[in-house]
Amino acid sequence: MLDHLTLRVRDVNRSIEFYRRALAPLGYVAKAHHEPTIGFGVDDGTPHADFYVSPMEGNAAPGGDAGDCPSPVTHIAFLAPSREAVRAFHEAALAAGGRDNGEPGPRPYHPGYYSAFALDPDGNNIEAVVDWAHAGAQGKE
Template sequence: MIDHMTLHVRDVERSIAFYTAALAPLGYVVKTHHESTLGFGVDDGTPHSDFYVSPLDEGAANSVPNNAANDAANGTAEQPHGQSSQQPYAPTHIAFLAPDRAAVQALYDAALAAGGHDNGTPGPRPYHAGYYAAFVLDPDGNNIEAVVDWSHDAGFAVPIKTAQ
């Protein structure tokens, strides 16, 4: 069971504004503040946050992809096993549980209005029977998903077509 996670972002103020708006349809609010890191969680009367947004350190924010062509272009000495001395920023995928299809749509709409980019309109997905989700890219390119908990509600069952 995961207690919480932290997403490191390039522009923390921009991302806090984005997530404040995008997660509001799921009942998320800012609950904790630790220096430049903010914790979001469901407004349940407790101080527990399960999703944090924190600034990416400057070295990582400005790093280049780990490959020989970029190392040569940037004059970076090659490390053992082809490792660059800098690590690239790698976008992350995060799925937020939605209580129903309307909340999936609401998160999708709010995220787009807050500056996100469409990465999959709300609808059924072929992953599993009843999987209903939407995908939006946040300002850093992280893939944010809202998904109905299809495993607990047979009412959302969607038949899956299999290759024959």
């Protein structure tokens, strides 16, 4: 079981704003403020954050800085409470400057898998998903 993960990004302020807007439909808010790193988590009244956005550090290439080299592309899937939230995530991610990487809809991975994909400012593939494997998620609107 994971407690949290950190995504390293080239422009931390741009990415924090992207995730603040894109994850709002999933109930995520900025919770842990360890500037310049910000932790996001579900707005549940606790201080726990499970997704952190942090700047790349150090030289990415000889003689360069982190801005000279793209971040490694990562795929992160966030559990959504409903298909409506998946659609709202996709819309919010695109409105926040993300690029479409898969419109909301069922996926052939297995029955009950409904998701949407957007590329964040660094090209990371971000997904919101309702999955039959999670109690109460199948077909929930």
